Amino acid sequence: MGNLIYRRVFADPAALRQMLAGRKPDVDDIKRRVFVMERQSDHRRPDHFYKGYLEHRVGKARNFVDLINVTLGGIGDHHLEWTRGRAAVKLQEFEHWQHGLPFFSPLAVAVHWLRRHLPESARSTVAARRRELEASLLYSALLSPVLPGPEELIRRDGLNEMHMHLTGSTELDIVWIDAVQRPEVYRDELEKAFASAHMVKELYDQIDLGLDAAEIHYRLAVARNVRWSITRRLLGRSLAKVQFEGGRTEALTSSRSYHRARHRVEGLRPDNELTDWSSNSETLNACLTTTLIPPPGFSIACHPVEGLYSENELAGVTPLHKEALWLWHCFDALEQLPADDAEDIALGLYFNFLTLTLIARLTVQQVDEFGFDQFQKYTLAGAREPVEAHYAARFRQLGVSNDGDHDHLEGRFSPKETVGKNADLLESIVRGYLDYRGCGRAKLFRAMASIVPACLTGGSCSCSHGRIPRMKLGLVAHFIKKEDKPLDKVRRWSHACRHQELRTDLETRGHAFLGLMQRSPAARHFITGIDAAANELHAPPETFAPLFRMVRRARLPHASYHAGEDFRHLVSGIRAVVEAVEFLDLRNGDRVGHATALGIDPALWLEEIGPRLMLKVEDALDDAVFAYHRLSKSAAHIEAALRLEALIGELQLRIYRRHVPIPLLVEEWRMRKLDARLATMPEVTLITRGEVDDAAKMAQQAPAAFDRLCRATLSRGRRAEITALKEAFVRAPQAFRLFQERHLLETCRRGAEIIEVRISDYDERALHALQMDAISLLNSRNVIIETLPTSNVRISYYDSYKQHHLFRWLGVAQRPSLPDTVVPTVCVGSDDTGIFSTSLRNEYAHIYLTLVDSFGLSADQAMTYLEQLNRNGRVYRFHESMPAANI
Template sequence: MDNLRRAIRLLFVDYNADFVLKQKDSEKCINLQTFLENGFRTFSNYSLDEIQNVYYKLDTDWFLDDNDENKNHFHLLNHFTSKLLVEDNLEPFVNYSHLLKWRDLSYYTGEDLMTTSFFAYIDNRSQRKRDFFSWRPTAFSDNKRLRILLNKGLAENHFHLKGSGPVFDLSWLNIMNNPTNFEKDFKQLESELSLLTKVSNSALNSNKELKILVYKAAYIRYLLFSFLNINEKSINVKIDLSKDSNSEQSYDVLLKMPDLSQAINVLKFDLGHKFCYNNNNDCVIDYAIPKNIHASNFEKSYVFYGERKLMYDCFQKIYKKDSTFEKYIHLFHAYILIKAQFRAELVQVNDKIGFGNFSKYQDRKEYFLPDKSIYHTAFMNLAVHDSKKHINIKSFELRVAPKEEVSRLKNSISGYNLALNEKSIQSINQIKYPKKIKYKNGYDLEKDNIFYTIHYIKKKDNQKLDSVASLVQCRHFSSREEIKNQTLAISQLREGYSAVSKYIRGIDAASSEFDAPPEVFAQGFRYIKNHKIKGSFNHLKDVIDEPKIYATYHAGEDFYDIVDGLRAIDEAIKFCNLNQGDRLGHALALGIDVKDYYLFKNNKLMLPKQIVLDNIVWLLAKVRKFGISIHRNEINRLEKLYSNLFYEVFSSNLALTNPLKEKTIDHIVYFDAWKLRGDDPQLYFDKLDDDIYSLINLNYWERCRINYEYPRNRSIRSNIDCKRIVQAYHFNSNIKKTGKMMKQFEITHAYTELVHAVQEKMMHEIKSLNIAIETNPTSNYLIGTFRRYAKHPITKFFNLGLETNHELLKSCPQLSVSINTDDQGIFSTSLENEYALMAIALEKEKDEHGQPKYNSSMIYEYLERIRLMGLGQSFNEKI
């Protein structure tokens, strides 16, 4: 089935849409020559002769209909879906035993391509008329046992609201229905790095512009819909699609876009289903959603109805061998290819690791979903309510961004509440008195156990190191000021707007770990975690409600070296005062296989000198703390490297008058100075001889300047050398410059074993603190460096109920873990899917003898424990 999957991906994702449009015949496009040219990348492990053999298999078998020998390349889809999909209660379900195969292909093609083809084919044979197309965005598996387990109730503890809606699907619908509205957005998108990393050896490829391709798709959709639902005579816009997709050659496409937009508006008015939205009773989401559809469609994912129905109708024409549709087949094929190419710019399918790659997708998720539009509201509404309708989520934690003023924060939360009202968008057919419908106040999230965690954003330090300001401003000065304002806004909301603030139960820091370390957020975290409402107006309240604010922190997700990943986790815990009831997001560095990671990096790392210096000092400190007594020679090497780096980064950049200039600073002293990074850097700007503990604090923010929880040894803040190191670290621009210079760091076998030993000890240390881990299997799989779900570190964190080996159970820290989705729209997943993927991956895992490594019944017991732990991790204490 591997070759079948790769052939589908080649023909329906990687093929050149312009070539298909020029030939005006899909069959002519798919010949031996073009298959070989395009198959180099897809079948990279095959020789030319072997790729040719694959083509012959397609031509003599997989292109044929099993029932009547009808030859068509679309039958390739049916050979795949017939083995993997089943229908249950009008919805498609995936054969559980083939779930990984389904995921491997559908992630790149999108699911609708295969589900609509599947239904069109089976309905054609049974002559069934289908009027339900609102199945869930991500198909569930047909695993009844897992479904029963999950229906007991789940917690979604890591769910970024604006990354979890069907970002591609709604963006596509918006463009297809309003093609002339996005000139600026396409310009912005095309100025950025293309995230579609497809390499083709075909000489037929042209210089393509994504905007032109998508405009062509909008016209093709208009043609297909008009033919299927009205008649060919109604098509009054003629556009030449045969030219290469660039502005110079496809000027006709650009010239006719206003005409196309007008024709689409006519379809909206005449045929489109109208929705009530923000008291506007005449909104059309998609002209392909007809006025009269079965009411059951509105109970679930109604926005997908039109696009799925269009694709289904096209497939039915093809499988019925309708001669009137033959001249449209190549258009439909090109439409599928353009759609896949655009999807690859919004859904992370480019196989690149690292948070930087993901953040490119994250940054563009709202380009084609303008704020306050019906598409943006549907985007957020579907993210939450589609998830809740399809699975029993008892605790739903939504991550949203903060604001710098309390009024903006209040309006932001109120706006989310309004958008999350299940009735914020309604079919006017379902409303008896549409003009009376108003939803000014949103709805009460508490009844559905929905609440918010505010996530601060990690931003790069763009300080100009040649400026005078760099001598008086600490690292990440601008971010620290922003975080202060955002923190005060949260506290003011809690003081003055309890009706809104009651939904906020946690804080977080998200985005790239390379942009800002935990020290930047430390004061804000301490402030909010310990914030108490003054209660000045309690005598006027019927109920005094002061929800506790918990904390979580994205740490150890992406890193240069496992050591800085572990250090980030340690800094988040110590500097931000994480303790019992708090959580860590991802924490991959804590559990991934150390040896595999360094082999993946070819035992060579390229990272900034400041990072190398901090890593070495931190690692040596942990080796001392945990009593690790191996590899004395490697420790000596690291100590010598520390001395050289300290001189390069610090000593050589200090003024002659600085007492540290000629002083030998031991790595133990440097580590003591590192402990003070959780304090407000301004405490170390000048007057280093003063007693920090005696400083006057005029308000609560100032009282949070000192991290009283760590280090507990007060004498460190009196050590003048430690103070001077912190001062130099923050306010010496030459040290900052030198610290950014790159260094290649060689990984030795001994270093690998030291890191592994520290990693093991840290897991048990975190367990003793009762800090939980939020795992996100697909997100971690796509951003991390492990290439199989079964390699996910969740089994290193927790294996109770999974393993039978007493030693493995004893050595495992048995951390509290949960399974979550992270950004389900960008990763094209669901909470059920995350559990199912982990379940089938564990079931298929083999031991050293080639036998199943885990007992299937024990896997479900294991997942049941994780389900319960997820509920126990919830920041909502009322569930």
């Protein structure tokens, strides 16, 4: 309950609309709306419950100064503490802190808390403030608890980041700073995303009906004006004395910084001098209606703190610390200025935080938004595109400290459709990495250079200065799953197959990717594997099988695949993981990302999902065939197998209009790893469905026909794929024809029909057995699971970390009635650090605290698990690719 009420104060769209209309909101009206919003989040509690918290937490707020202070102060005091010389999250409040991050700026909370809890000597000088900010908030505002064991692990070994997407990694406060300084650039990216994806429009409507990119741009532009107007007020009123560098103690309004900044700020409005903030909102109206025009040599895109300090005083200050220093001055003003002046600044700050919360709704997945569809809206929204054009600052944010938290970071990137675009992307990433390492030659790096810089291959780098961060960088190319287009728009030819366009696009991108690998030594040094990411409900593993074989033939040794992360039916999720392993031939240190379906407690899933759900007929049939094939091998599940046999008989008639033996359905399922584009070509269908009535004669003639088709193609890879088709057809011609029939337009239409299925078709014991069977398959092939706790809590069926399946795999959340007879090998990643407001340090902290607080382990016992997880990361990280001659 640590964030209850507080989390809604800056999330009031009605107040934001009022202020955009030039009207000052009433504080009592804001409190009433906070109560209503909080009540709507959970109707199971009575009004007096919420009103009690409302009165306790913000009831005494009579004005905006009070509202700012009680909200930020309440969040900070509830969650933060001073430990080992820095601000940290209280151990018992860390999970609540995590759940609150989508609602507020952690930077604002931390700065507000620091200025109230630091002694005068630690905050009276500019240098002192910078030191304290660097101690607690060096490159990231995502505070952590102080945990001696995990911190020693980080210091001694460094963490191994096994699954992190470089796009989507920038945290909220850094996105906000960039967006409010450059709203025009931000708008352009939002408009591109808004026009291209229906899901993005859904996200906007979830935030505020009728919202669009132009309106967001307007609100950001107003917020920028408001921030500069606040800065003018800070300059125009005497604050407490601040000691500047060199020991000078001057009133802020008499410093040389002030005189230069005052000239700048007044120059912003040559046509209409800014009026004071006042209760009649004159300044707000001016901000709403007049564009700020910068004077010569000065850009309004600069941070407003530059109006308070000289260039020397801000030398080397990061954007995050510029924002922190500006907020510090604002909070000082609320305390030190006369009441009317303080109230005007508080009103401006309130508008600032309202707009920041709007940006949070575009960048951080909210706690009430479950499922991958909700997550994907944030990946498509374009909210991070401008700030993520460069990588150095991102590596610093992810590293947290100067030494860095990581021993190894495996970053995922999405390959482009041409070699040139891939080279440009690699160049940008590596330049950022070199900059992060302090290499003065970062800008000279070229992806197509004949050599890799010595400092990246273990050699010395004469251009590096100071201590080089230890983090080693590996890159994994993740290809994107995309939804098949509607049948009537894409299936124009009888020989088209499922996901025809995606399969073609993957081939194009695959060739461009391998072209980069062949021509770039840097690519071969950094890029260590491939993956397939995005919504697994949009494309199954079979779609990526030809691509993975293409890359395997080029001797790129490692692969991972996102599977079992989000699923309509638990059996569908388990099947997706098995299909990834079987169809993509994962083995020997390859990995599966998430695999939630293999770990979630079947009882929890059954309870959450209810008695029935909706599935496509073809998905229900595939699930039933898969489960029957696995369960019928054991006499313990004969009853479940009999139920599934009856269900299969019912479902197959809906699709094929005839009875198909179950072994034939199983064999067809196994063939799905074949290249469906080739299998449905007219040349192949002529071979497999020719006019030869004699099956024996056809079996004799088919190999020669396939061989002629092989000789007619120049591509070595295509010849290998055609040979695989030949072998499958010769081995099981009926199943092969069924495989082809599955891709026919009419079969697809019948299979796409939505039906209601009974959850009772699979009992808890059967689901548990399917999980154990799938984990056994992974273990037999030495396939590792990448687990991502915060991501899974946001996307899956979990309300808290203690429900996460990792603890079942670690053996601490076992149920005697259904013991887990096998467990997988697991490593840890952070997934999308910005979208989930997390870091790898904080992922390990969540694991540690859950082991101790929820499962009663000692600190030593918990550290044993953490060290094993991190060691798994070191052992199973992907290593450098093969030489160019093999590609």
